[in-house]
Amino acid sequence: MTKQKALLIIKPDAVQRGLIGVILSRFERVGLTVIGLKFTWAAPEKIKAHYPETEAWFTKVGERTLTNYAKKGLDAKTVFQTDDPVAIGKTVKQWLIDYLQESAVLLAVVSGYDVIEIVRKLSGNTIPLLAAPGTVRGDFSHDTIDLANAQNRPLRNLIHASDTVEDGEKEVKLWFADEELFDYQRCDETIMFPAR
Numbered sequence: 502m503t504k505q506k507a508l509l510i511i512k513p514d515a516v517q518r519g520l521i522g523v524i525l526s527r528f529e530r531v532g533l534t535v536i537g538l539k540f541t542w543a544a545p546e547k548i549k550a551h552y553p554e555t556e557a558w559f560t561k562v563g564e565r566t567l568t569n570y571a572k573k574g575l576d577a578k579t580v581f582q583t584d585d586p587v588a589i590g591k592t593v594k595q596w597l598i599d600y601l602q603e604s605a606v607l608l609a610v611v612s613g614y615d616v617i618e619i620v621r622k623l624s625g626n627t628i629p630l631l632a633a634p635g636t637v638r639g640d641f642s643h644d645t646i647d648l649a650n651a652q653n654r655p656l657r658n659l660i661h662a663s664d665t666v667e668d669g670e671k672e673v674k675l676w677f678a679d680e681e682l683f684d685y686q687r688c689d690e691t692i693m694f695p696a697r
């Protein structure tokens with residue numbers, strides 16, 4: 502069993518609402534180790550590199566809008582002038598570049614066993630309206646796709662959390678230099694995971 506790393510970004514809506522501490526503490530209290538932490542203004546090129554530039558990612562994001570619009574009988578063309586998921590995904594990426602520059606962001610690297618599953622579980626569904634109570638997005642927001650799209654902005658969902666082990670590795674390398682990571686053993690690990 503080896504530990505893995507995940508990147509968290511406490512996004513500008515959370516920073517400006519004074520939620521840095523309460524959000525970060527949720528990841529600490531579950532037992533993850535915070536091994537990197539810094540407050541920074543995200544450069545547009547970094548944000549661009551952070552979110553994939555692939556057709557698969559654009560499609561995933563665009564389909565999220567189309568699925569939601571189909572349920573509500575809304576037409577994507579009214580906001581995006583197209584119903585092509587890739588084109589919608591590209592527009593959302595452009596919005597994300599502005600959103601993440603609205604204030605400084607807090608970047609954190611957390612390490613642990615099955616860390617990706619844990620950070621995604623604690624963050625909750627991408628759409629705050631659908632995020633379960635007890636999750637960051639479910640407890641601190643109720644933003645919706647229709648509202649966000651109509652206002653030409655991304656869902657304001659407070660946090661980014663790496664989605665796969667590979668993304669975690671890539672994102673940690675993008676935002677942190679090796680010497681900015683400080684691995685150590687939490688003293689409660691001997692109680693949480695005793696060897697027999």
Ligand code: GDP
Nearest residue numbers: 562565566593627646649650654655656658664
């Ligand atoms: P995440 O990994 O849960 O953050 O989700 P994604 O990587 O799929 O999307 C990145 C970010 O884009 C999300 O956190 C939202 O802020 C935003 N976003 C995703 N899908 C949509 C959408 O359909 N409409 C809008 N307005 N924003 C979206």
